[in-house]
Structures are given as structure tokens and as C-alpha cells.
Amino acid sequence: MSNKTSETVTDRPQRKPGSQIIVDTLIEQGADVIFGYLGGVVLPLFDKLYDAPIKFIIPRHEQGGCHMADAYARATGKVGVVIATSGPGATNLTTGLANAMMDSVPIVAITGQVRTDLIGNDAFQEADTTGITRPITKHNEIVKDPSLLAQTIREAFYIASTGRPGPVLIDIPVDMQTTEIEVEPPTKIRLPGYRIREQGHARQISAAAQAINDAQRPVLYIGGGVIAANAAEELRSVAKKANVPVTMTLMGLGSLDQNDPLSLDMLGMHGTAYANYAVQECDLLIAVGSRFDDRVTGKLKTFAPHAKIIHIDVDPASISKNVRVDIPVVGSAKYILTEMEKELVHRDRTEWFKRINDWKKRHPLRYDTNAGTIKPQYVIEEIYRQTHGDAVVVTGVGQHQMWTAQFYKFKRPRQFITSGGLGTMGFGLPAAIGAQIACPNEIVIDIDGDSSFNMTMNELCTAVQYELPVKVCLINNNFMGMVRQWQHLFYGQRYSCSSLQNPDFAKVAEAFGAVGFTVKDKAQVPDAVKKMLAEKRPCVVDFHVDKEENVWPMVASGKSLHEMDGLDIFEMA
Amino acid sequence: MKHIISALVLNKPGVLAHVAGMFAARAFNIDSLAVGRTDDPSLSRMTIVVVGDDRVVEQVRKQLAKIVTIVKVQDFVGHDMVARDLMLITVSCPGDKRAEIQALIEMFNAKVVDISPKSVMVEVAGPETKIEAFIDSCRPYGIKNVVRTGTVAMARYGRTQAENQ
Ligand SMILES: Cc1cc2nc3c(=O)[nH]c(=O)nc-3n(C[C@H](O)[C@H](O)[C@H](O)COP(=O)(O)OP(=O)(O)OC[C@H]3O[C@@H](n4cnc5c(N)ncnc54)[C@H](O)[C@@H]3O)c2cc1C
Ligand SMILES: Cc1ncc(C[n+]2csc(CCOP(=O)(O)OP(=O)(O)O)c2C)c(N)n1
Ligand SMILES: [Mg+2]
Numbered sequence: 001m002s003n004k005t006s007e008t009v010t011d012r013p014q015r016k017p018g019s020q021i022i023v024d025t026l027i028e029q030g031a032d033v034i035f036g037y038l039g040g041v042v043l044p045l046f047d048k049l050y051d052a053p054i055k056f057i058i059p060r061h062e063q064g065g066c067h068m069a070d071a072y073a074r075a076t077g078k079v080g081v082v083i084a085t086s087g088p089g090a091t092n093l094t095t096g097l098a099n100a101m102m103d104s105v106p107i108v109a110i111t112g113q114v115r116t117d118l119i120g121n122d123a124f125q126e127a128d129t130t131g132i133t134r135p136i137t138k139h140n141e142i143v144k145d146p147s148l149l150a151q152t153i154r155e156a157f158y159i160a161s162t163g164r165p166g167p168v169l170i171d172i173p174v175d176m177q178t179t180e181i182e183v184e185p186p187t188k189i190r191l192p193g194y195r196i197r198e199q200g201h202a203r204q205i206s207a208a209a210q211a212i213n214d215a216q217r218p219v220l221y222i223g224g225g226v227i228a229a230n231a232a233e234e235l236r237s238v239a240k241k242a243n244v245p246v247t248m249t250l251m252g253l254g255s256l257d258q259n260d261p262l263s264l265d266m267l268g269m270h271g272t273a274y275a276n277y278a279v280q281e282c283d284l285l286i287a288v289g290s291r292f293d294d295r296v297t298g299k300l301k302t303f304a305p306h307a308k309i310i311h312i313d314v315d316p317a318s319i320s321k322n323v324r325v326d327i328p329v330v331g332s333a334k335y336i337l338t339e340m341e342k343e344l345v346h347r348d349r350t351e352w353f354k355r356i357n358d359w360k361k362r363h364p365l366r367y368d369t370n371a372g373t374i375k376p377q378y379v380i381e382e383i384y385r386q387t388h389g390d391a392v393v394v395t396g397v398g399q400h401q402m403w404t405a406q407f408y409k410f411k412r413p414r415q416f417i418t419s420g421g422l423g424t425m426g427f428g429l430p431a432a433i434g435a436q437i438a439c440p441n442e443i444v445i446d447i448d449g450d451s452s453f454n455m456t457m458n459e460l461c462t463a464v465q466y467e468l469p470v471k472v473c474l475i476n477n478n479f480m481g482m483v484r485q486w487q488h489l490f491y492g493q494r495y496s497c498s499s500l501q502n503p504d505f506a507k508v509a510e511a512f513g514a515v516g517f518t519v520k521d522k523a524q525v526p527d528a529v530k531k532m533l534a535e536k537r538p539c540v541v542d543f544h545v546d547k548e549e550n551v552w553p554m555v556a557s558g559k560s561l562h563e564m565d566g567l568d569i570f571e572m573a
Numbered sequence: 574m575k576h577i578i579s580a581l582v583l584n585k586p587g588v589l590a591h592v593a594g595m596f597a598a599r600a601f602n603i604d605s606l607a608v609g610r611t612d613d614p615s616l617s618r619m620t621i622v623v624v625g626d627d628r629v630v631e632q633v634r635k636q637l638a639k640i641v642t643i644v645k646v647q648d649f650v651g652h653d654m655v656a657r658d659l660m661l662i663t664v665s666c667p668g669d670k671r672a673e674i675q676a677l678i679e680m681f682n683a684k685v686v687d688i689s690p691k692s693v694m695v696e697v698a699g700p701e702t703k704i705e706a707f708i709d710s711c712r713p714y715g716i717k718n719v720v721r722t723g724t725v726a727m728a729r730y731g732r733t734q735a736e737n738q
Contacts, residue, residue, distance in 0.1 A: 134591055135598050139641040142587075159641060193583060193644040317635035320628065 013184075018146045019044040019177040022110070023052050025153040028186075031081045031108075033057065033072060033437055035065040039085020040125065041112030044177035057437065057466060060458040062089050064430035066096020067456075070105050071434030074417045075392065077230060079106045079161050080434070086112045087125030090171075091132065095424060097167045098136040102421025103251060104228060106165035108156045109137075113173040116144055129171045138166030139194075146179045151187060158189050163196035164315040165228055196314065200331030200339070208286070208310045208327050208336075209343035215284035215308075217352045218244045221267065221296075224251030224420070225289015225313060226333050227413040232256070234337035235288065242344040245356055247275040249290050250405055251420045258409035259389075264356070265365075265409075268296040269555045270402040273363035273567055276555070278356055279304050280562040287311045289333045292322040293421070294557075302560040312336050363553075363567055365406050373546040374522045376400060376475045380407040380447060382529050383473060391443040392435050394418065396428035396452025398482040400475035402551045404447045426455030432470040433463055443471070443533060450476040450502050457505075460512040463538035471532050472540040474505055477547045485550045489565075509540035516540040575604065576630045577656055577726045580619040580637055581645040584610065588642045592619065595640065601625065601633050605658075605723030616644065620725045649726055656726040659698045661686070662708065665715035666693045674714060681707050692717055 016024075022045055026034070033055045038046055049056060059065035062084045069080030080100075084093050090111040100107045114123040130140045139159050143152050149172070156168040212218055226235050232255050239246050239262050246256045247264040256263050267275035279285065285307040290296070297303040300322060311318075311325040312333055319328045329336055367377040380403050383391070389409055394417045395401040401418055410416045417435055419427040432446035453474055463470050477484075480498045487495050509516025515537050519528040525543070532541045552566025582588045589608060596603050604622040611618050623633055630648060638646045649656075666674050666688075678685060678695055681703065687694035697707050701724060708719065 130587060131590065134587065135594055191641065194641045315639070317632065317639055321632060 013182040015180045015182055017044065017048075017178055017180050018149050018172075019048045021146075021149050021181065021183065022153065022172070022177065023048045023054075025150045026081065027052065027054065029154065029157045030078065034081045034083060035059060035068045035072070035434070036083030037062050037065055037085065037089060039089045039112060041086045041114060041174040042083060042089075042177075044174065045083065045110075045112070045172075055437075057433075057462065059430060060461050061456070062092035063095050063426070064433075064456055064459045064462065066093050066107070066109065067099065067424075067427050067430035068434035068437070069107050069109075070096060070100045071394065071417050071431035072438045073100075073105050073107060075414050075435040075438035077414065079108055079157055081108050081110070083110045084112070085125070086114055086129065087127045090127055090129040094133060094136060097133055097169065099419055099422045099424045099427065100167040101136050101138065103419065104165050104224060105167065106160040107167035108153070108160050109167060109169040111169060111171050112177075113142065113171045115175045116173045117175075119173065129169070133169050136167075137169045138164075140169040140171065142171040142173070143176050144173065146176045146181045147184070149176060150184065154186060155189055155191060159191070159194060164225075164318075197316075197330050198314070198332040198335055200312070200329040200336040202339070204327060204329045205336055205339050206343060208312070208329055209340045211284055211308060211310060211327060212242050212244065212286065212340075213343075213345050213347070216349065217282045218242070218284040218286060219264070219278050219282040220244050220246040221249075221279065221285055221287045221290050222246055222252040222255045223249045223288065223290025226252060226255045227289075229289060229314070229333035230413070231289075231332075231334040231337055232413040234334055234341065238337050238341050238344065241341055241346060243346055243349055244286070245278060245353070247271070247278065249293070249296055249420070250418060252290060253405060254410035254413045254415045257411045259411065266405050267561070268293075269298070270406065270551050270553065272365060272406075273553055273564055274356060274359035276553075276561045276564060277359050279307075280560070281355070282307045285309045287313070288337065289313060291318045294322075297322065298555045298559055298561040298563075367549075371546065372522065374519070374525060374543055376403050376477070376543075376545045376549055377407050378522070379473065379475060379525055379529075379543050379545065380404055382525050383445060383447070384408045386526070386529050386533060387443055387445070391415075391445050392417065392439055394428055394432040394435055394444065394446045396446075396448040397423045397425045398449040398452060398480065399477070399485060399549070399551050400447055400449045400452075400481070402482075403475070425449070425452040428452055429456050429459045429463075429470070429472060432472070433459060433466075433468055436463075436468045436470045437466070444469075445471045445473055447473050447475060449481060450474055450478060450505070451480045451500060453505070454500065454502070457508065460509060460514050460538060460540070464513040468538060469536050470538050471535065472509075472538075473532065474540065474542045475545050476502065476505070476542050477545050477549070478502060479547060481549075482551070484548070488548070488550065489556070505540055505542040509538075514538040514540060516542065518542045518544065520544045574624070574626065574630075574650075576623050576625070577649040577654070577724060578621045578623060578630075578634060578637065579647045579649060579726060580621065580643050581611070582617050582619055583642040583644065584615050584617045585642055588617070588640075589619075591640055591642065592621070592637065595636055596633075599632070599636060601629065605721075607723040607725050609725075620723070622724050647728075649728065652728050653730075654726050654728045656700060656724050657698055658701050658704045658724050659696070659722040660704050660707070661694060661696055661720045662711060663692050663694045663717040664711045665691060665717060667691060670714055677710055681710075683707065
């Protein structure tokens with residue numbers, strides 16, 4: 001590290017420029033990878049990063065950088081770090097921040113800002129970054145006193161990673177980076193307005209356990225909070241001990257191995273029939289780290305109509321936000337599941353499982369396997385088969401995302417990385433890059449849509465530059481498929497503006513220095529997947545799939561969860 | 574139903590914007606909002622009056638508590654408390670109405686704070702109902718201007734103070 005040497009007087013405390021303090025504190029907080037993009041007011045910071053023992057990844061757009069940090073955080077459970085310059089750099093981060101906010105992902109974003117004496121003067125590349133990002137961050141702060149730099153960064157990591165995780169942004173004017181200050185030892189974090197309750201109320205935990213023991217037809221409804229809490233093991237123990245079936249939200253997939261007989265797979269708008277029926281008929285719904293999103297509940301009035309509801313969540317504001325909860329338990333899933341398990345007893349629930357298994361038999365997920373075209377579900381099943389269900393899977397947003405959630409059976413937490421709450425098209429490729437950096441030894445596959453990929457495919461450059469063997473598997477229907485599906489169902493098949501002219505994606509990949517090929521014939525799918533998996537360079541496989549395939553089942557908006565369309569559509573198959 | 578929510582917040586720039594933005598983003602309605610310093614220079618007090626059913630107000634309270642720069646939030650519903658508004662009101666006051674208006678001012682325990690040939694400025698403090706009643710009583714004479722602080726409130730027996738420690 002390049003410390004100032006000239007004027008150091010031995011007994012005086014060490015003095016360093018703010019930029020060095022920032023870098024030192026980032027290292028102290030465990031940041032070993034940082035994503036970010038340059039600009040005038042972060043040059044002092046980048047100068048110090050030059051010598052730092054930190055792997056630095058430069059995306060091709062700050063949004064990409066933020067998604068990379070996001071996926072890095074989701075894949076590792078650590079805090080993702082992203083840096084951008086003021087003005088346009090900061091505004092380019094906003095989609096990424098909002099995405100992380102909605103899915104509760106811990107990120108620390110550092111933005112440069114114009115000199116403090118220029119703030120408010122419409123200076124060059126000035127934007128009110130804290131003002132713009134306030135509603136899309138868990139917390140943000142502008143530093144106007146260099147002696148507060150280190151502590152503000154420490155607090156940012158603490159806030160981002162504790163309680164309900166989320167993105168925290170620190171806006172740092174360039175003069176804070178250049179001013180020399182004395183290095184102070186870390187002080188205790190004191191945030192009088194930030195309190196988190198990790199341990200649930202003992203009486204509530206007992207009440208929850210009692211209700212589970214008493215229930216005839218319970219269902220565990222598991223969300224992203226279980227993954228955030230690293231509580232998959234505890235969940236498994238609870239489900240096994242009490243013998244309760246488990247359904248997972250899009251964000252919760254991987255909490256329980258989907259090959260486990262207790263798994264009901266995903267619930268909700270495009271969830272399985274057996275999960276949705278089970279929720280509608282259960283007498284006890286045990287929500288853990290899930291937030292009763294409208295994609296999950298369907299019509300609220302008739303959601304789980306016979307059920308008593310237990311809600312375990314670390315964020316009190318999540319509880320009773322959308323549904324009335326009978327037994328609220330505020331605290332971390334890990335702690336509460338551990339405590340609760342001690343009071344649970346095994347119940348056979350033969351009738352309940354008989355009913356569930358009957359639904360499973362009658363309404364498995366299916367598609368037309370005899371079709372002459374490439375069905376999107378077939379491609380995903382083939383990827384699943386050839387990766388033995390072990391790959392880290394990332395998606396864009398749309399139909400392909402739902403088919404991935406349905407047809408790839410996830411085994412472990414942090415294996416499936418997708419944009420759930422914001423539904424950000426373009427998340428796929430940058431997220432795959434972030435995940436590949438987090439998991440260099442895993443196979444990382446971005447199962448993407450053609451329109452989603454179009455939004456951020458410039459990040460192929462990044463994958464090539466850093467020699468990341470990410471695989472992009474395009475479910476290319478030449479449509480904004482999910483939009484087309486809605487136009488098909490609700491707008492009389494008037495496909496207004498929902499098809500784009502796509503490039504030849506294989507050629508695009510090659511131009512970027514990646515590998516690309518196109519698959520138009522169903523018979524070629526297995527070999528293409530094999531070739532893709534063997535490829536050591538970034539690779540794009542463009543599967544030309546059936547253009548007008550729809551995602552089933554589907555609970556149309558305003559419908560109750562058991563009113564699914566499309567259950568009988570493949571009876572012929 | 575009307576709820577008076579009291580929030581102790583860090584005295585930092587952006588906190589008010591955060592609160593206002595959160596209310597707008599979540600479609601909560603603010604009836605009134607009063608902000609002022611406390612005896613501790615690092616803290617300010619916001620008193621927010623919101624109208625909504627219990628579930629909405631419960632969300633308001635929880636969402637406020639989530640904001641990192643908000644130290645403490647209390648909903649005064651069901652608490653024994655004192656709530657006051659302060660109003661400055663300018664009323665037309667021709668010579669022949671002076672006595673009448675003077676009587677009204679005395680009746681409301683209000684105070685004349687400025688006077689001009691044709692009007693008086695009156696300071697009224699008290700519960701919101703009293704303020705409203707005073708406004709209604711002034712209408713016949715002609716109201717020229719009204720400025721109100723919004724409600725401030727405190728639980729009795731110094732309860733809020735004790736809980737803040
Ligand atoms: C096109 C599209 C279709 C979709 N369709 C569906 C669908 O059919 N089914 C579906 O499920 N989703 C679907 N989604 C996703 C949906 O929009 C939501 O993102 C998702 O349902 C939310 O998941 P969750 O409830 O697990 O909450 P998350 O967003 O994962 O929130 C986590 C919750 O856990 C809490 N938490 C965090 N940490 C902890 C902790 N340590 N301990 C305890 N609690 C904690 C948080 O406070 C929060 O309440 C779809 C999305 C898209 C884009
Ligand atoms: C940034 C952004 N813009 C618009 C949307 C609305 N939207 C949701 S799905 C979708 C179409 C996605 O098309 P594609 O990526 O090709 O996936 P497909 O549904 O065809 O599998 C659109 C436009 C969105 N989710 N995100
Ligand atoms: Mg498409």
C-alpha cells in the first residue's frame with residue numbers, strides 16, 4: 001500500500017487521505033471483490049484501489065455492476081460492493097439498487113459526489129444521489145466530514161447485512177477522498193434508530209410449535225428470508241420432525257431440496273397445482289421469511305381460507321402487512337426454527353399426505369413432450385438432467401424464468417438467483433457474472449429470454465475480459481413472451497409491440513470474443529447442452545423455441561389460488 | 574380514525590424528506606406534520622397526524638420505525654396525552670365589530686398579537702377542536718389569513734420522556 005512517507009513524524013498518529021481510509025475500511029470489512037466503474041469524482045479512490053489486495057471487476061454499465069454485486073451477495077451470503085461515479089454513474093445504479101432492495105440483498109454502494117462546496121449548484125455531473133436513492137435503499141448517507149468516513153462504511157456493512165438485508169449507499173464528495181486525516185481506531189457501532197430483533201419471543205415460539213403439533217393439515221410456506229438467514233438446515237429439521245409439507249416462493253427455492261418427498265415446489269401465480277391446492281385447504285399456514293406477495297396469494301380475501309397463520313419474519317413491517325396473522329413471531333428464521341424444533345412432535349397426517357400425493361399424481365408439471373418444435377421446458381429439463389441438478393442457475397425475467405423455476409429442481413440454497421420482487425429484465429447475464437466470480441468452481445448458467453438478454457448483453461465483454469465460463473442459454477421465442485402471453489389471454493391475441501427484431505445472438509457472442517451457436521432442431525438439444533457445458537469460454541446458446549408456448553398453470557390476477565388455468569391443457573401428452 | 578404519531582428522529586439532513594417520501598410512496602395520508610428541536614441537539618421530534626384504519630396506521634408506525642434515522646416511534650392512540658395546535662389568524666375587524674371580536678377572543682382564551690386599522694391578528698392555542706371552533710366563529714367577520722402549526726402532542730405523566738431513555 002502506498003502510504004505517504006515524506007512528512008510522517010514518528011509519535012504523531014498516522015495520517016492518510018480519505019481515499020486510502022475508504023479502501024482500508026473496505027478491506028477490513030471483508031470486501032475481496034468489488035464491482036465498479038470510473039469517473040472524475042472517484043479517481044482518488046480508484047488510485048488507491050490500484051495497489052489494494054482486492055479483485056476489481058469493471059462492468060460495461062453501472063447497472064450491470066450493481067447486479068453483479070447483487071448476485072455475488074446472493075451466491076455467497078456476503079455483502080456485495082459496487083462503486084460508481086457521481087451523476088450518470090449514480091443514476092445508472094438505481095435499477096440495481098431497487099432490485100436489491102426488493103429482494104432484500106445486502107449491498108454497499110459507494111458513489112462519488114462533487115466537491116462539498118459545489119453541492120447544490122448544478123455542478124458538472126451533480127445529482128442528488130441520496131435523494132434519488134432514498135426510497136430504493138435500506139439506508140443512505142452522504143459523508144461531509146472525512147473523519148466520519150471509516151465509521152460510516154462500517155455502519156453501512158452492518159446495516160446492509162443484518163436484520164432484513166438490503167442495499168446501503170454512501171455518497172462521498174471528492175474532497176472527502178483527497179483530504180488527509182488521522183487514522184482513528186474503530187469505535188463501537190452506535191445506531192440509536194436501528195434495532196433488530198433476532199430472537200423471537202419465547203411465548204410466541206411455543207404458541208407456534210403448539211399450533212403445528214395440533215394441526216391436521218399444516219403447510220410450511222418458505223421464502224427468501226430462510227435463505228438470507230442461512231436457515232435451510234434448520235428448516236429441514238423442522239419439516240422432518242413435525243412431518244409438514246413445504247412449499248417455496250420463487251425467492252425461497254432451494255431452501256428445501258425439491259427432490260425431497262415433503263417438497264411441494266413453488267406456489268403462487270405459476271406455482272404447482274399441488275402447492276396451491278395445499279395452501280387453499282390447509283388448516284395451518286406457517287410462513288417463514290416470506291412476505292405474502294401478490295404473485296403468491298392471488299385474491300387476498302380467499303387466500304388460505306381455512307388456515308390459521310403463523311408468520312415468522314425478522315422485519316416487523318412484513319407481518320400483517322397483507323394478511324391478518326394469528327401468531328406473529330418477529331425474529332431471525334435461524335434462531336426461531338431452532339427453538340421451535342425442540343417443542344415439535346411427529347404426526348403421521350396420513351390423510352393429508354394422501355390428499356397431497358393424489359394432487360401430485362393428478363397434476364404434475366407437464367408440457368407437450370411429443371411436439372416437433374423445441375419446447376422451452378424441454379431445454380430446461382435437459383439442462384437439469386445434464387447438470388445433475390447441481391448448477392448455479394440465474395435467469396432474466398419472463399416466461400423462461402417461470403419455466404426455470406418449474407422445471408429445474410433446486411437442491412440447495414443460493415443455487416437459484418433470480419429477480420423476484422422488481423422483476424428486472426436484464427438481470428440475467430450480469431448476475432451470472434457475479435455468481436461465477438463468487439463460485440469459480442461451479443457451473444453457472446443464465447437461462448435467459450431473448451428480450452431480457454438484449455437489455456444487458458454488453459456484459460459479455462466483461463465475461464470475456466475476466467475469462468469467466470458463464471453459459472447463457474437463450475430461450476429465444478422472438479417475443480417478450482410473458483407479455484405476449486398476457487396479450488394472448490387478456491387482450492384478444494393482439495400482440496401489440498411485443499416482438500422485437502433480434503440480432504443473430506451467436507454472431508453477437510462471437511464478436512464479443514465469446515462462443516456462440518444456434519439450435520433450431522429439437523434433436524440437437526442434448527448435444528448442444530453438452531457442448532455448452534463443456535465450453536471453457538463464455539458461451540451463448542440460442543435455442544429457437546416454440547414461439548407461442550404459454551406458462552401453465554396460471555392463476556390470473558384477481559383469481560383465487562385454487563382457480564388455476566391450464567391444468568388440463570396437456571391431458572393428451 | 575385519527576392517530577397522533579410521535580417520532581424522535583436524528584437531527585440530520587434528509588430525515589424529513591425520507592419521512593415525507595415514505596408517506597407518499599406508500600400512499601399514506603398526512604393530516605399534519607410538526608417538526609422541532611428537542612432539548613438534545615442531536616434529536617428532533619416529529620408529530621405526525623394520520624388518518625386511517627388501525628391496520629394502515631400500524632403499517633405507518635412500523636415503516637417509520639424501519640427508517641434508520643428514526644430513533645423511536647409512538648402511536649398515542651389509547652394513551653392519555655395532551656395534544657395542541659397553534660394558529661395565527663387574521664380576521665377583518667372594522668371598528669363597529671371590535672367589541673364583539675374582543676369578546677370572542679377572550680372566550681377562547683386567545684391573544685391579539687397584531688392589530689391594523691381593519692383587522693386583528695390573533696394567536697390561538699389548544700386542542701384541534703378549539704382551533705376549528707375559533708375559525709368557524711371568525712368566518713362571519715371575514716378571515717384574511719390562517720397559519721397553523723399542526724398538532725404537537727405529549728403523553729401525560731412524562732411517559733414519552735421516560736420511554737425515550
Ligand atoms: C414474472 C414473475 C412471476 C412471478 N411469479 C411468482 C410465483 O408464481 N410464485 C412466487 O412465489 N413468486 C413469484 N414471483 C416473485 C414475486 O414477485 C416475489 O418476489 C416473491 O414471491 C417474494 O418472495 P418471498 O415471499 O420469499 O419474499 P422475499 O422477497 O424473499 O422477502 C424475504 C422476507 O423474509 C424476511 N427475512 C429476511 N431475512 C430474514 C431472516 N433472517 N429471518 C426471517 N425472515 C427474514 C424479509 O423481511 C422478507 O419479509 C414472480 C416474479 C416475476 C418477476
Ligand atoms: C426492465 C423491464 N422492462 C419491462 C418489463 C416487463 N416485462 C416483463 S416480462 C417481459 C418480457 C420478457 O421477454 P423475454 O426476456 O424474451 O422473456 P420471455 O418471457 O419471452 O421468456 C417484459 C417486457 C420488465 N419486467 N423489466
Ligand atoms: Mg422471449
